[in-house]
Amino acid sequence: MVLTEKDYQLIASIQDGLPLVSHPYAEIGRQLGMGEGEVICRISEMRKKGIIKRMGVVVRHRELGYTANAMVVWDVPDERLDEVGALLGSRRCITLCYQRPRRLPEWPYNLFCMIHGLSRSAVLASIEQMVSELELEEINHQVLFSGRRFKQRGGHYR
Amino acid sequence: MDSIDRAIINRLQDGFPICDHPYANMAAQFGIEESELLQRLERMLEKNQLSRFGPMFNAVKMGGGLSLCAMQIPDADFDRIAEQVNAFPEVAHNYARDHRLNMWFVLATETPQRIAQVLAGIEQVTGYPVYNMPKKEEFFVGLKFEIRSG
Numbered sequence: 001m002v003l004t005e006k007d008y009q010l011i012a013s014i015q016d017g018l019p020l021v022s023h024p025y026a027e028i029g030r031q032l033g034m035g036e037g038e039v040i041c042r043i044s045e046m047r048k049k050g051i052i053k054r055m056g057v058v059v060r061h062r063e064l065g066y067t068a069n070a071m072v073v074w075d076v077p078d079e080r081l082d083e084v085g086a087l088l089g090s091r092r093c094i095t096l097c098y099q100r101p102r103r104l105p106e107w108p109y110n111l112f113c114m115i116h117g118l119s120r121s122a123v124l125a126s127i128e129q130m131v132s133e134l135e136l137e138e139i140n141h142q143v144l145f146s147g148r149r150f151k152q153r154g155g156h157y158r
Numbered sequence: 159m160d161s162i163d164r165a166i167i168n169r170l171q172d173g174f175p176i177c178d179h180p181y182a183n184m185a186a187q188f189g190i191e192e193s194e195l196l197q198r199l200e201r202m203l204e205k206n207q208l209s210r211f212g213p214m215f216n217a218v219k220m221g222g223g224l225s226l227c228a229m230q231i232p233d234a235d236f237d238r239i240a241e242q243v244n245a246f247p248e249v250a251h252n253y254a255r256d257h258r259l260n261m262w263f264v265l266a267t268e269t270p271q272r273i274a275q276v277l278a279g280i281e282q283v284t285g286y287p288v289y290n291m292p293k294k295e296e297f298f299v300g301l302k303f304e305i306r307s308g
Contacts (some may be wrong), residue, residue: 097296098295146262
């Protein structure tokens with residue numbers, strides 16, 4: 001999908017949130033000189049094409065009590081990467097699972113996943129259970145809990 | 159936060175309707191009035207439980223660049239460097255983590271080429287190297303975050 005100037009205007013006007021009014025798309029249209037139908041049509045198209053990957057509430061984990069946020073990183077032998085990635089990705093406690101490049105010698109880990117929990121001990125317990133159930137004892141891993149959060153916002157466009 | 163707030167969070171992380179009166183449409187599914195849904199969303203935004211209500215864009219599909227980066231910063235210098243890094247508008251979020259590489263941030267740029275420029279800029283301003291770790295393969299993106307009662 002090729003985005004037009006009008007699409008970019010629309011993106012800029014909704015990236016910080018939709019208006020909390022009865023007819024939000026009509027309200028956005030009023031600000032941009034577009035009809036409600038056109039706004040709905042363009043946003044639907046962006047949703048369909050995956051440019052908008054989701055639409056709804058964006059939560060702040062910490063303020064909801066999920067204060068333990070761990071990035072768990074694994075040094076997986078290259079030939080086992082697909083298998084281990086799929087295993088980890090299937091666990092309910094994991095919210096993201098990505099392969100990223102190693103940065104040797106400082107950083108030997110090539111598989112990254114995120115786990116959010118109510119406490120560090122709860123997160124550690126679910127990691128331990130996962131390692132044992134998936135028989136991942138031989139794969140080196142490290143748990144990087146987050147400390148302070150300095151910045152959190154969505155990406156900004158234009 | 160009551161069971162309706164929890165239901166709103168668990169079910170409204172995706173699938174908000176794109177139609178002429180979407181809030182009324184969703185409110186009906188929660189068994190509440192449209193005005194109550196709007197009030198609850200406003201309250202959760204005010205309390206910072208939600209960072210926003212609206213779209214989440216796929217930076218790469220928009221033609222942009224995205225990467226996870228890490229730096230190793232001595233404790234004594236940490237706050238000063240964090241300020242310098244966060245001053246770059248392309249830094250989307252930034253967390254301290256307990257590892258030798260102790261500062262982790264996400265870069266979101268308008269073009270993929272821009273990532274390298276911003277990284278060079280951060281290295282120049284801070285005087286510390288940046289480890290760039292862009293995603294190579296995606297095994298799972300949960301997107302949704304479930305909160306349970308109690």
